[in-house]
Amino acid sequence: MKSVTVKDLVDRFSLEVLVGESHMHRTIPKPRAYRPGLEFVGYFDFFSHAHVQVLGRKEINYLHTLSEEERNHRIGNIVKYHPPCFVVTRNQEGLKYLLKYCEEEGIPLLRTHEPTFRFLELVDAYLAKALAPQIAVHGVCVNVSGIGILLRGKSGVGKSETAHTLIRRGHRLVADDIVVLKKIGPETILGTHDGKTRELLALRSIGLINVSRLYGRKAFQDETRIVLDIELTKWQEHALNNELELEPKYTEYMDIRIPHIEIQLQPGRDVAGLVEAAANNWYLRQQGYSAAEDFMKRLEKG
Known part of the structure; x- marks a missing residue:
């Protein structure tokens, strides 16, 4: 603290x-x-x-x-x-x-x-x-259409590159490499940077870039409430979930559960687009809408 x-x-x-x-x-x-x-x-x-x-x-x-x-x-x-x-x-x-x-x-x-x-x-x-309790985790924090997301995964898996694509699509970087998580309420985790890497994004083969200088001030924000924990993993054959609605999974930070999603990577797969879809789908769920439930109701109606 x-x-x-x-x-x-x-x-x-x-x-x-x-x-x-x-x-x-x-x-x-x-x-x-x-x-x-x-x-x-x-x-x-x-x-x-x-x-x-x-x-x-x-x-x-x-x-x-x-x-x-x-x-x-x-x-x-x-x-x-x-x-x-x-x-x-x-x-x-x-x-x-x-x-x-x-x-x-x-x-x-x-x-x-x-x-x-x-x-x-x-x-x-x-x-x-x-004065909030805080921890530091390895990852990237982005704000996608107003929704705070923590991107995690092993070094070199493509977290920063995914964040770069999201920034080019109009979303915002919060932190790269070291993400500081602060518990500011019984159910609220705030994601921010450690000050040293503010506005900076590290891209392999390119080096450090300043997203605000490169893409304008709207490409960066100091903090965001974390509502989704997305882990980027390497592609595994026969390991993808094709159910209509996945069983909810969570990651816990300082006794607060954050919804967890795993996205497998493969050349040609639009990972940034999947992150956008996950963010928008989370928002719809907060509004009480489930695509799977909607589909089942259509089947019942014939």
């Missing part, structure tokens, strides 16, 4: 540092930001102190209504838990009391012009991805 520091948050969202410039190394261990509310009135049983603490208008206005003594008491009770940082939204001012306590405790106090609800959406999405 990647660690995220307060400096990462500052750089990502162009936050203003009011206090704590020397404490930017503090880590943020938990995804999702937190708005302390009950904590300001003394209830700490479920205080999420390991989260980024966001102070919006409601929190700041409430603090303004308190006497100086009461305000110091309320804030002192929270800062003693040493959360990673505080972020004040909407460029709110009048924060001398926050500056004092954050400086004393070495807690960064940051400020953004964003409205509270908007900043919460942005920081939650960022932290969910950045």
Whole structure:
């Protein structure tokens, strides 16, 4: 799991540092930001102190209504838990009391012009991805008509060449060689690159190509939700399935099952076209349509 520091948050969202410039190394261990509310009135049983603490208008206005003594008491009770940082939204001012306590405790106090609800959406999405459990697998990740696919197979089987054909047909590359899979939900796997190979595709006999430079910006995207796991294998006689509807198979990544399909390779076989067909067929299944069921109904009608 990647660690995220307060400096990462500052750089990502162009936050203003009011206090704590020397404490930017503090880590943020938990995804999702937190708005302390009950904590300001003394209830700490479920205080999420390991989260980024966001102070919006409601929190700041409430603090303004308190006497100086009461305000110091309320804030002192929270800062003693040493959360990673505080972020004040909407460029709110009048924060001398926050500056004092954050400086004393070495807690960064940051400020953004964003409205509270908007900043919460942005920081939650960022932290969910950045702190998500992840693994790296050998393969190629592509987005075919909006459908995320992980192409796997032994080295030299033709994964990158298949991806190249798909790109030329208007689909998008996400990652080549090393695909980073992130678990961002109980049923959601996100596929992305490792940064080093961003936009790059390795083709045997050709070398590295930059798909964005060669085919335009639409040939690449940073990430995609993985919904199909396709394995490219060498051709085996008498091993093809000709059933009307195949028994579902799955590959498991971080306890999440992804539908699995095997495509055998043979000279002259349109593998990229088969990948497109698999993606479109998956989409139709999500809409409740099965070609096999449709065919059987036609037979029954005579």
